[in-house]
């Protein structure tokens with residue numbers, strides 16, 4: 001798998017135009033990263049108006065017929081990206097004065113109506129699904145669907161079996177809210193994986209605070225059937241694979 005980074009987007013033309021670089025046009029479908037798109041073009045698998053084009057930077061007209069391996073390529077379909085959110089970036093789409101998850105994407109992804117399916121705190125790292133598929137995001141986030149979210153965390157203090165049992169029973173937060181039962185898997189005295197099915201504001205931090213422990217590091221490593229790609233560097237993103245997409249829709 002080839003990964004995308006915002007730095008990869010240099011040399012992208014700019015300005016309003018009815019022509020677009022071929023690699024950008026392919027990447028905008030969300031099926032391939034910009035680098036994968038370039039590789040497809042160089043391999044001769046892409047035809048523009050029936051003619052092979054091996055130049056990724058080639059400008060193509062908006063109305064040109066583009067095919068990959070004989071299949072028509074159309075932009076405008078749903079897009080699904082896995083992003084490794086770094087700390088210091090907010091997971092909203094537009095927040096003045098802040099770097100948002102959309103700022104990490106290449107410009108070809110900017111106008112596709114992408115939004116994060118669920119939020120992470122500014123200081124939390126890890127897996128965010130970016131999509132423009134509202135119904136899917138709604139299903140994944142609805143409490144009725146009990147989608148697992150798995151976090152790796154480090155705390156100030158020592159985690160023990162009492163914490164495991166409290167999480168399993170459903171922690172009661174400081175404001176009296178009783179969390180759904182979760183799972184705590186101890187990794188060391190001060191680190192664990194925690195699996196929860198809700199996404200309340202600061203939920204993991206508040207759960208641990210009610211156990212008298214402060215979360216010092218938090219990273220989401222799983223969301224439903226998706227696992228954070230260990231090879232995806234912080235700040236990088238990639239389209240979901242066919243297998244990942246299938247698992248999401250199951």
Ligand code: URA
Pocket residue numbers: 119120121122124201202203204205206218
């Ligand atoms: N729980 C938190 O406390 N913060 C997050 O970012 C996600 C879950």
